[in-house]
Amino acid sequence: MGSARKYELPFKLQNPDLLHNQSCVGGEWVNAKSGKTFEVVDPGTGKAWIECPTNNASDVDAAVKNSHQAFLEYKKISPRQRAQFLYKWDQLIRENREDIATILVYETGKPRSEAYGEIDYSTGFTWWFAGEAERIQGSNFIPALPNRRIFTIKQPVGVAAALVPWNFPIAMILRKAGAALAAGCTMIVKPSPETPITVLALAHLALKAGFPKGALNVLTTDLDKTPELSEALCRHPLIAKVTFTGSTRVGKLVAKICSDNLKKVTLELGGNCPVLIFDDANIEQAMSQIFALKYRHAGQACITANRIYVQSGIFDKFLEKWNAETDKIIVGHGSDEKTTMGPVTTPRGAQKALELVEDAKKKGAKIHKGGNKIDRKGGYFFEPTVITGVTPDMDIANEEVFSPICTFIKFETEEEAVKKANDTSMGLASYLFTKNVDRMWRLFESLEAGMIGLNTGNSSAAESPFGGIKQSGYGKESGKDVAVNEYLITKTGTFTLEENA
Numbered sequence: 001m002g003s004a005r006k007y008e009l010p011f012k013l014q015n016p017d018l019l020h021n022q023s024c025v026g027g028e029w030v031n032a033k034s035g036k037t038f039e040v041v042d043p044g045t046g047k048a049w050i051e052c053p054t055n056n057a058s059d060v061d062a063a064v065k066n067s068h069q070a071f072l073e074y075k076k077i078s079p080r081q082r083a084q085f086l087y088k089w090d091q092l093i094r095e096n097r098e099d100i101a102t103i104l105v106y107e108t109g110k111p112r113s114e115a116y117g118e119i120d121y122s123t124g125f126t127w128w129f130a131g132e133a134e135r136i137q138g139s140n141f142i143p144a145l146p147n148r149r150i151f152t153i154k155q156p157v158g159v160a161a162a163l164v165p166w167n168f169p170i171a172m173i174l175r176k177a178g179a180a181l182a183a184g185c186t187m188i189v190k191p192s193p194e195t196p197i198t199v200l201a202l203a204h205l206a207l208k209a210g211f212p213k214g215a216l217n218v219l220t221t222d223l224d225k226t227p228e229l230s231e232a233l234c235r236h237p238l239i240a241k242v243t244f245t246g247s248t249r250v251g252k253l254v255a256k257i258c259s260d261n262l263k264k265v266t267l268e269l270g271g272n273c274p275v276l277i278f279d280d281a282n283i284e285q286a287m288s289q290i291f292a293l294k295y296r297h298a299g300q301a302c303i304t305a306n307r308i309y310v311q312s313g314i315f316d317k318f319l320e321k322w323n324a325e326t327d328k329i330i331v332g333h334g335s336d337e338k339t340t341m342g343p344v345t346t347p348r349g350a351q352k353a354l355e356l357v358e359d360a361k362k363k364g365a366k367i368h369k370g371g372n373k374i375d376r377k378g379g380y381f382f383e384p385t386v387i388t389g390v391t392p393d394m395d396i397a398n399e400e401v402f403s404p405i406c407t408f409i410k411f412e413t414e415e416e417a418v419k420k421a422n423d424t425s426m427g428l429a430s431y432l433f434t435k436n437v438d439r440m441w442r443l444f445e446s447l448e449a450g451m452i453g454l455n456t457g458n459s460s461a462a463e464s465p466f467g468g469i470k471q472s473g474y475g476k477e478s479g480k481d482v483a484v485n486e487y488l489i490t491k492t493g494t495f496t497l498e499e500n501a
């Protein structure tokens with residue numbers, strides 16, 4: 001822990017060594033050159049509980065040089081040794097599950113049960129990429145020209161920068177860092193201002209796992225300095241690869257900046273994901289899957305259900321069931337074990353939710369449930385909200401909601417449903433529920449998204465490629481080969497063989 005304690009910690013950790021509130025560079029815990037700090041706030045109370053360094057562009061060069069120095073050594077380490085570091089890291093994260101869950105609750109606001117869920121999902125990545133490390137392979141060919149041989153080798157691209165969001169801070173880091181470290185790259189992470197402490201806890205455990213100092217550096221900063229720090233990372237000549245998860249607007253800026261130096265980029269951007277529920281669906285199955293997807297982290301997931309299309313034959317029944325289940329949600333502080341839905345993570349998130357509801361109301365939508373902020377102990381709570389009568393002119397029909405607002409739209413035919421589902425610039429995930437196998441296959445092919453849930457609301461897993469199409473970004477994270485490839489270059493060797501030496 002850096003600096004004398006100014007705030008009272010609202011929780012106790014079993015392993016207090018996990019708690020760091022300075023940046024991590026080369027295995028050292030450091031302050032920003034300016035000495036400035038920002039506050040990390042509990043979304044369930046609105047109260048600051050710790051502070052972290054406000055790094056700016058002038059802090060970037062030293063940190064990146066350190067990551068690069070570490071890369072020159074790390075790239076020589078054998079894949080088996082890299083796998084062993086990843087397995088050890090995985091084990092330490094699992095051993096510290098309780099404490100990491102506690103920090104997650106106080107940074108993101110999510111209920112403790114969801115914090116456990118995130119950690120268990122995330123260790124899937126460390127486990128998976130440990131396996132991937134030893135399976136990175138080139139290839140060889142016998143070409144058309146006589147006496148020639150062609151072969152390829154895969155090499156780590158260099159230092160990667162990760163710009164990560166606050167909604168799943170453990171999962172997003174482990175998905176990116178797992179792949180990078182398996183590939184032999186080092187990584188420098190800029191966490192969101194809302195969630196630096198979870199990321200610093202992971203950096204602490206990475207050092208304990210034996211990763212060389214500088215293999216995983218972390219530079220924290222506040223909302224104000226995020227653009228300049230991120231741009232400095234993207235422009236730094238020793239950064240070879242940038243991976244970003246966040247909005248399409250910022251993703252485009254990242255891509256533009258990186259294009260100046262033709263850097264490799266992976267972009268996981270906005271969702272606006274549709275769900276299509278047909279008359280022949282198993283209603284119970286669709287309900288439980290989509291309910292869990294929609295209200296996970298109070299609706300703050302890029303792959304959440306943003307627009308729920310239900311066929312006319314079951315629309316009323318489905319809505320009635322949904323409303324009844326919604327009534328059972330217990331909104332509260334994430335640390336209260338009765339809580340089933342926490343606050344949204346930021347005050348701007350709660351305000352945006354309110355504005356979307358107000359706009360929809362003004363334009364004629366019907367609000368069945370909720371629609372307001374909840375004024376409780378200074379936290380950023382928003383009511384679980386159910387809306388019908390949404391029309392294309394409403395903001396809520398076109399924007400990512402990122403809050404616990406569910407919009408239901410009736411449809412008549414498959415053709416109409418597909419047209420509406422695809423009527424968006426985004427293409428991250430789509431979901432469909434039907435027992436007609438031909439329709440399922442047709443929709444799997446015709447829905448425009450990088451990931452399609454077929455009678456399921458949760459398709460994220462370490463072993464399946466994660467990523468969108470259209471303006472939801474490019475590149476894949478997780479899955480076999482594809483994710484690690486994002487951190488590799490392919491080098492081609494051509495050899496002329498002297499046959500009669």
Ligand SMILES: O=CCCC(=O)O
Pocket residue numbers: 167168171300301302303460
């Ligand atoms: O919010 C985006 C990530 C969600 C997930 O990995 O399932």
